[in-house]
Amino acid sequence: MTTTWILNGLTIDPETGDTVKKHLKLENGLVAQWLDGSAEPDVGSAEAIDAAGKLVSPGLIDMHVHLREPGFEHKETIASGTASAAKGGFTTIACMPNTRPVIDTPDTVKLVLERAEAACGVRVLPYAAITKNELGRELTDFESLKSAGAIGFTDDGVGVQNAQMMKNAMALAKSLDMPIIAHCEDDSLVVGAAVSEGAFAKRHGLKGIPNESEAIHVGRDILLSEATGVHYHVCHVSTEQSIRLIKLGKSVGVNVTAEVCPHHLLLSDEDIPDSMDANWKMNPPLRTPRDVEACIKALEEGTIDIIVTDHAPHSEEEKAKGMERAPFGIVGFETAFPLLYTKFVKTGRWTLGFLLSRMTSDPARVFGLDTGKLEVGAPADITLIDLDGEREVDPASFLTKGRNTPFTGWKLSGWPTLTIVAGKTVWSEEQGILKSSEE
Numbered sequence: 001m002t003t004t005w006i007l008n009g010l011t012i013d014p015e016t017g018d019t020v021k022k023h024l025k026l027e028n029g030l031v032a033q034w035l036d037g038s039a040e041p042d043v044g045s046a047e048a049i050d051a052a053g054k055l056v057s058p059g060l061i062d063m064h065v066h067l068r069e070p071g072f073e074h075k076e077t078i079a080s081g082t083a084s085a086a087k088g089g090f091t092t093i094a095c096m097p098n099t100r101p102v103i104d105t106p107d108t109v110k111l112v113l114e115r116a117e118a119a120c121g122v123r124v125l126p127y128a129a130i131t132k133n134e135l136g137r138e139l140t141d142f143e144s145l146k147s148a149g150a151i152g153f154t155d156d157g158v159g160v161q162n163a164q165m166m167k168n169a170m171a172l173a174k175s176l177d178m179p180i181i182a183h184c185e186d187d188s189l190v191v192g193a194a195v196s197e198g199a200f201a202k203r204h205g206l207k208g209i210p211n212e213s214e215a216i217h218v219g220r221d222i223l224l225s226e227a228t229g230v231h232y233h234v235c236h237v238s239t240e241q242s243i244r245l246i247k248l249g250k251s252v253g254v255n256v257t258a259e260v261c262p263h264h265l266l267l268s269d270e271d272i273p274d275s276m277d278a279n280w281k282m283n284p285p286l287r288t289p290r291d292v293e294a295c296i297k298a299l300e301e302g303t304i305d306i307i308v309t310d311h312a313p314h315s316e317e318e319k320a321k322g323m324e325r326a327p328f329g330i331v332g333f334e335t336a337f338p339l340l341y342t343k344f345v346k347t348g349r350w351t352l353g354f355l356l357s358r359m360t361s362d363p364a365r366v367f368g369l370d371t372g373k374l375e376v377g378a379p380a381d382i383t384l385i386d387l388d389g390e391r392e393v394d395p396a397s398f399l400t401k402g403r404n405t406p407f408t409g410w411k412l413s414g415w416p417t418l419t420i421v422a423g424k425t426v427w428s429e430e431q432g433i434l435k436s437s438e439e
């Protein structure tokens with residue numbers, strides 16, 4: 001029997017929303033017991049972690065990440081990506097299939113799971129592609145991909161352009177009780193642009209990506225989800241128009257859920273520096289301040305269900321190609337919680353409990369995971385967070401291979417200090433990554 005105590009940590013009282021001191025006992029990878037802070041637990045020879053002054057949170061869950069392996073190991077590997085996730089406080093991550101080869105065969109699903117198993121211990125849930133090679137021409141073998149361990153289907157990185165193809169995918173996914181996760185983008189409206197249609201594009205004489213390119217797919221797919229009954233999950237929502245459609249879909253009982261990224265809650269196209277720094281280039285692009293406010297409100301009222309990072313590392317050479325030629329994407333694991341905690345909780349707009357639920361229990365609910373809550377008997381996936389200490393974002397300190405972030409130099413608090421998966425510490429501020437394979 002392996003027993004660990006987490007002593008004197010702070011948890012949120014569900015009644016008052018205040019933080020209260022408690023002791024937590026973990027046994028054999030599960031949450032075993034909570035004791036009041038005034039009690040004196042009999043720790044004996046068990047491992048004891050001093051969490052005084054730290055928040056004891058359920059491990060964070062990120063349902064949209066790019067680990068880049070196989071095929072793009074110069075950007076990230078499963079080892080470096082899971083290490084970065086652990087440092088960001090994430091204990092479960094779901095990785096996108098736009099690797100090379102694309103995750104579109106059972107063998108590739110198994111390869112990702114095996115490499116994740118050999119990495120630091122963060123749980124990795126692979127998505128498989130909807131269409132072979134994400135080319136939109138032929139469906140993959142959903143049944144065998146599910147058997148191999150895929151948790152859902154998505155062609156993330158590109159939209160499925162053909163409506164009949166999407167409808168067939170949804171019908172098949174529904175028959176297997178699996179979700180369809182969609183990157184919503186109509187290629188005929190995108191016109192090869194790098195930024196959103198708006199102030200920045202105008203100022204620099206650039207073509208812009210219009211909001212409709214996202215929302216048209218959202219509307220189409222909500223109708224197809226209604227027709228097929230599938231659980232349809234919208235990736236990285238960024239526009240007011242998409243939100244209107246999701247709200248309508250939910251109001252008539254369509255099984256639609258949605259996610260939003262920290263950068264779409266914090267930055268608009270008006271914030272992009274005139275230096276044309278490609279660390280501000282991502283897909284969907286940064287939209288107008290009006291879209292940003294719509295995303296925040298939609299998350300607050302539950303039209304958007306969860307927060308994801310869309311962690312998308314690229315090499316410095318790739319990002320140095322400039323706004324028009326650099327690839328889309330920014331890294332996300334190691335800044336997500338501190339950004340949102342500092343900008344929304346410390347400012348008083350959100351409660352701590354609200355932010356945590358959108359990054360733990362809500363993603364678990366949407367995707368049917370048994371993690372995301374620290375009830376007795378639940379998996380002991382835990383993140384300790386320092387809510388007070390303030391530090392600047394410094395890409396040189398990242399464990400991800402990517403340095404591509406627009407948040408360099410931001411002064412933030414809410415930094416994770418220790419990450420536990422299934423009762424075992426996988427990362428701590430003092431010791432870094434601890435190999436879980438030493439047993």
Ligand SMILES: [Zn+2]
Pocket residue numbers: 156157158183235236283284
């Ligand atoms: Zn995407």
